[in-house]
Amino acid sequence: MKRISPLLTVVLMTLYPHAGWAAETTEEVVSRAMGALNHGRIDTFVKAMHPDTLEEIRASVLEILDLAITAGKEAQFLEGFDVKDAEALKALDAPQIFAAICRKATSAPEAKKALATTRIDVVGHFFAGTDKAYVVYRSKMNLDGMSIDRLNAASLLRSGTDWKMSLLDELAGQIVAMKQGFVGKPVLPDIKAAKVEPLGHILEGKKTAMVVYRMVLPAGEGSMTKLAVLSVNASDPGWEAVRKDETEKVTTLIEKSLGIRRVTPEMMAAQKKRAERMFEQLEAQQAKNLRRNHGQMPELGRMNQLPEAPELPEGMIALPDKFFGLNHDRFHDIAPKGSVLVGAHVSYIMKFGGPKISSVRPVYRVGGKIVDGKRYGSLQSKEVKAIAKPGYAVGAVNTHTGLTVDGFELVFMRIEGDHLDTSDSYTSPCLGDKRGGSPRDVSSEGKLPVGLQGRAGKEVNALGLIVRE
Known part of the structure; x- marks a missing residue:
């Protein structure tokens, strides 16, 4: 059997970089990227990002830079990038800008300490078509003796034969908040007007499902978008709806967990019926009291003397x-x-x-x-x-x-x-x-x-x- 020459091996590896081994799975990409971020390997973290994501982040940064210059806050904005002036920031390419953001965000001693204690445990993933996927992972942090356990979701897109992280959903809210900060007073998102969109779920064992959803929160003239995860147990009423991906029921379940439950026509009708029954009971009680008082109504002044609500501190x-x-x-x-x-x-x-x-x-x-x-x-x-x-x-x-x-x-x-x-x-x-x-x-x-x-x-x-x- 003929042996392949070393030169030919190099050529094949150059032309087909993934021949002979499998590309990283979606879960491996997230695990490696988040582990790199937690241990200060910023360049490795940046390489895990999708090129389109990096370019969009760069475009947003330069847009905010223009807003900051107009608002007279250029120096304040540039502090986040360790560059001397606006031209130096504009000269950075997309990976360099994102790396600068990450380094600044993780440079504080408190942030380094928190990240160093963080452990990443990937729970699972699901695909949305052939070119998009979502990975659910836990970040477990011990900060000053306090244990913090969070469920997170990361979106990924195909880039050639590889999977790359796309943080646009996750970063969109922060970008909107930064824009508002440089054009006026930041506006808190309107939770009552929030819209949620279930994206899919994964199972953790036989009795727990992790529902990944996108939440859009109106904030002033813009909106903030974020990925989040809802854990649902087999004993919860919405378990079967989650298992069957019944979008409307799962949406209601998520809204209830956030305290923004929509009022459906059926709920309105039920509430109206209960209210009517309640007022009937009150009228019956009033009639009973009237008979007990021999037909004498209480003095009008006494009826109008309603207690005041306790005052709240300013x-x-x-x-x-x-x-x-x-x-x-x-x-x-x-x-x-x-x-x-x-x-x-x-x-x-x-x-x-x-x-x-x-x-x-x-x-x-x-x-x-x-x-x-x-x-x-x-x-x-x-x-x-x-x-x-x-x-x-x-x-x-x-x-x-x-x-x-x-x-x-x-x-x-x-x-x-x-x-x-x-x-x-x-x-x-x-x-x-x-x-x-x-x-x-x-x-x-x-x-x-x-x-x-x-x-x-x-x-x-x-x-x-x-x-x-």
Whole structure:
């Protein structure tokens, strides 16, 4: 048998660089790239990016540079690239600009320390056609004794025979925020107007599914786009919808987890029916009271004497600002200074075939310390609790409410400085009875939660949030 000469081997390897071995899989690309970033190998990380992504990032950077120059903030913007002037930045090619961004972002001692402790565990992937894929991975970080475990999604595109990372969905929000920062005051995204698009799912074992979705958040005149992951267990009501990729049902599931549940015509009809039944009951009770008072109506002045809502400290907002039943038994519980709302203790009373909320007690976290608020309602059973993991706070409350609060779920969102990252969230198990009542959701819209509010007499009648403006 003839042997291939060394020269011919070199020629073949040059013409067919992947002959003889397989190209990296999507999961290997993400694992290698994120590992390189965490250990300061920026050039390796940049090489894992798709060329089109790098070119689009460069175009966005130069566009923001022009905005910064117009706003008189050129020097401030250039600090992020370690270049002497605008012309030097414009002279950099796409990989060099992205490398400069990464080096600056990871240069702070705190960032280096956090990245050095981060471990990347790839969960799996799925394809969207032949040229696009999504990879789900966990990043596990230990920061000052606090363990932070996040689910992430990365999008990849084909580049020839290779897979390359495309961070456009992930970076789009940051680019929009930077543009707004140089043309005026940054605008917080409007979580209520957010649109979500399920992209697909992967299974982790037999009882967990990871749903990857794209979220578009309107922000001022623009919008922010981000990829996120929702973990769904086999015991969750939406499990079968996820397994079958039923887009509409999965969309509703995601919206509920974010506290932005859409109100469908069916839900509106059900709420109207419940409201009509409730008013019929109130009218019957009023008629009964009238007969008891021998036909005498209460004095008009006494009827109009409604209690005032407790006043909030300056800079705080009650969401919602009013409840059905007005301000009867209204309470406001404010977090200790420097803390945020991270959960609640509740007790139950068995009524109408299920456990209803008889008492609620907010839970706050300040630093690494947990602090309980005051209990509202009456303690009727042993308390159970739902508390966010470190780094997260209560971003929304999904209640099931009739005449009282039948049950509720807390939506925990990651704390990002002075606001919450609405795209990084997970939902607590239901506290109480989720079968009864109608849905009444309250979202913080990304604002920091600094208290719990509601109405509570012998039982809890309503729940909401107090947030910082």
